[in-house]
Structure formats: C-alpha cells, structure tokens
Amino acid sequence: MSEAANGEGLSPLEEFIQYTRTEFEQVGTGLKEIGLLIEQSQGEVDKLAQRNAQITSKIHQIQAQFDTIPREDIKTSYENAQDTQQRLFTMRGQLEKLQSDQTNLQRYLNFLKRTLSIVDSGEQTADFRSVDGGGDTLFEKIISAQEDERRKISRQIHDGPAQALSNFILQTEIALRVLDVDAERAKEELHSLKSAASNTFANVRDFIFDLRPMMLDDLGLIPTVRRYIEAFKEKTGLEISLVVTGSEKRLEPHREVLCFRAIQQLLGNIRDHAQATQVKLNILLDDTQFQVTIEDNGVGFIPSEVLVGSETPKGLTTLEERIHQVGGEFNLKSEPDQGTRITLSIPAR
Numbered sequence: 001m002s003e004a005a006n007g008e009g010l011s012p013l014e015e016f017i018q019y020t021r022t023e024f025e026q027v028g029t030g031l032k033e034i035g036l037l038i039e040q041s042q043g044e045v046d047k048l049a050q051r052n053a054q055i056t057s058k059i060h061q062i063q064a065q066f067d068t069i070p071r072e073d074i075k076t077s078y079e080n081a082q083d084t085q086q087r088l089f090t091m092r093g094q095l096e097k098l099q100s101d102q103t104n105l106q107r108y109l110n111f112l113k114r115t116l117s118i119v120d121s122g123e124q125t126a127d128f129r130s131v132d133g134g135g136d137t138l139f140e141k142i143i144s145a146q147e148d149e150r151r152k153i154s155r156q157i158h159d160g161p162a163q164a165l166s167n168f169i170l171q172t173e174i175a176l177r178v179l180d181v182d183a184e185r186a187k188e189e190l191h192s193l194k195s196a197a198s199n200t201f202a203n204v205r206d207f208i209f210d211l212r213p214m215m216l217d218d219l220g221l222i223p224t225v226r227r228y229i230e231a232f233k234e235k236t237g238l239e240i241s242l243v244v245t246g247s248e249k250r251l252e253p254h255r256e257v258l259c260f261r262a263i264q265q266l267l268g269n270i271r272d273h274a275q276a277t278q279v280k281l282n283i284l285l286d287d288t289q290f291q292v293t294i295e296d297n298g299v300g301f302i303p304s305e306v307l308v309g310s311e312t313p314k315g316l317t318t319l320e321e322r323i324h325q326v327g328g329e330f331n332l333k334s335e336p337d338q339g340t341r342i343t344l345s346i347p348a349r
Contacts, residue, residue, distance in 0.1 A: 086169065089165060243282045266342060294343075316332065
C-alpha cells in the first residue's frame with residue numbers, strides 16, 4: 001500500500017482533504033442507515049398510536065359503565081393504556097432523535113460537500129491548519145464544539161421536557177383512576193397537571209429561544225439581544241445595563257448568529273463563574289464594524305492561566321478563533337477580584 005493511501009508523507013492540507021473525502025462517504029452511508037431506521041420507527045409509532053386510540057376508546061367505554069365492569073378488567077385496561085402510552089412516548093422520542101440526527105448529518109454532509117467543492121475548484125478559504133502550529137486543528141475544534149453542544153441539548157431535553165411529559169402521563173393516569181371515585185382528588189390532580197403543563201411550556205419556549213431565536217431571523221440582532229437580556233435578567237437576578245450606539249441595521253445572517261452566540265456565551269460565563277452582581281453591555285454598530293464590550297464586577301481571573309488550560313470560563317479560546325476567522329478582534333482584560341472586561345468586534349460586512 002502506498003504512503004498516500006496510508007496518509008503518510010502527506011502535507012497537513014492533503015491529510016485534511018483525504019479525511020474529508022472519507023468522512024463524506026461515511027456520512028452519506030450513515031444518512032442512508034438513519035433513513036431506514038426512521039422509516040421503521042415511524043411505522044412502529046403509527047401502530048402504537050393506533051393501539052393507543054383503541055385503548056383510549058375502550059377506557060371511555062369503561063368510564064361510562066364503571067360500576068358494572070369487574071375491577072380486574074378495569075385494572076388491566078388501565079395498565080395496558082399506561083404501557084402503550086409509555087411505549088408510544090419512548091418511540092416518539094427515539095424517532096425525534098433520529099430525525100434530529102438526520103438533520104445534523106445532512107448539514108454536516110452539505111458542509112463536507114461544499115468543502116470538497118472548494119478544494120476541487122482550487123479556491124482558498126480559511127486556513128484549517130492548527131492556529132498555533134500544534135494541538136487540535138480548527139476543524140477538529142469546530143466538530144468538538146458541535147458535539148459538546150449536542151450533548152448539552154440532549155441532556156437539557158432529557159432532564160426538562162422529556163421528564164415533564166413522562167410526569168404528565170402519570171398524573172393523567174391518576175386523575176382518570178380517581179375521577180369517578182374521588183372527584184375532588186381528580187380535580188386537584190388536573191389543576192396540578194395544568195400548572196405543570198404551563199411551566200413546562202414556558203421552559204420549552206425559553207429552551208427554543210436559547211437554541212435558535214426566531215427573532216434573529218425576523219427582526220435582526222439588536223431586538224433579539226434586548227429580548228434575551230430581559231429574559232436573562234429575570235432568570236438570574238443580575239443587574240444588566242445595555243447601551244446600543246449607532247444604527248440598528250441588519251448584518252449578514254452568519255455574522256448576526258456569531259455576534260448573538262458570543263453575547264450568549266459571555267453572559268453564560270458571567271452567570272456560571274464570575275459571581276458578579278452587575279454587568280455593563282455596550283454595543284456599537286456603524287458602517288464598518290459591530291463592536292461588543294461586556295464588563296462585570298465579578299471575581300475575575302488570570303487570563304493566561306484560563307486561555308491555555310481547560311479551567312472556566314470555558315470557550316473563550318474557541319470564541320476568539322471564531323472572531324478572528326471573520327477578520328475581527330478579541331480583547332480580554334481581567335484580574336482577580338477586579339472583574340472582567342471583554343471587547344470583540346467584527347467587520348460589518
């Protein structure tokens with residue numbers, strides 16, 4: 001086998017191209033496999049949904065003749081209903097995860113396809129080699145950051161909406177069982193269920209906003225930042241002052257996303273690590289640049305120790321690299337017990 005086939009004797013760029021081609025083939029195969037799994041899972045969900053409808057209809061009949069049906073039959077029917085609902089809930093969760101994986105893989109495939117297209121056409125874009133000549137490449141860091149975000153989202157969904165929906169099923173089951181026996185108890189359970197559903201709806205709405213605020217597409221960056229800060233203040237109790245200077249014109253979509261994620265990440269670091277009580281956020285937008293300055297009165301840190309290690313606040317090095325990739329600047333000033341000041345700017349176009 002030749003050295004090129006083994007990846008030996010290749011330049012970093014050639015190794016990257018070889019890796020990208022292999023990855024493109026593997027992702028394509030993975031997409032086909034997920035497509036088959038989605039088709040099978042959808043069929044199972046449809047069957048369970050039909051069975052659930054039949055059992056629900058049967059339970060309604062039982063409720064209409066509650067006093068004449070043997071208790072054992074009632075118990076069996078409710079147990080079957082609970083089992084079917086739980087299986088349906090689980091299968092729908094699996095189907096949604098597969099569909100989410102399919103969407104993410106398709107985006108990744110499109111990215112790889114575009115990368116190979118650029119390589120084949122001889123165009124030159126961002127340098128994917130290691131920024132400092134060693135360690136992980138920028139490409140690897142991007143993939144690692146994506147996976148970290150997916151793990152975070154998966155954990156949030158599992159601990160939040162998924163757990164809440166499971167509790168809804170149990171509370172509904174309790175209410176159904178006691179409806180004809182203890183109307184007051186059933187009423188209490190339904191009130192509790194309504195309250196829990198309202199809270200969960202609010203949490204899901206906030207979760208969706210954090211994940212991808214629709215306002216960013218519809219209204220632009222500044223209105224979205226204002227909305228986010230108001231919600232952030234309400235949740236954390238932090239005193240945040242926002243000053244916007246310049247015209248609130250739209251930026252290119254990828255620049256708006258980068259700026260919003262930067263503000264989101266920096267505020268998250270302040271919440272999680274700074275122990276601050278006050279935050280000042282200044283935004284300047286003119287014809288040439290978008291500039292953000294965020295300053296807190298927290299505990300501060302030694303930048304050289306944080307930026308070279310894995311200690312908190314996290315993600316600052318990756319954020320700095322992203323800013324530099326679009327031709328921007330990133331400046332950080334911090335001292336122990338003196339708070340932190342971060343200024344970032346990117347070209348407006």
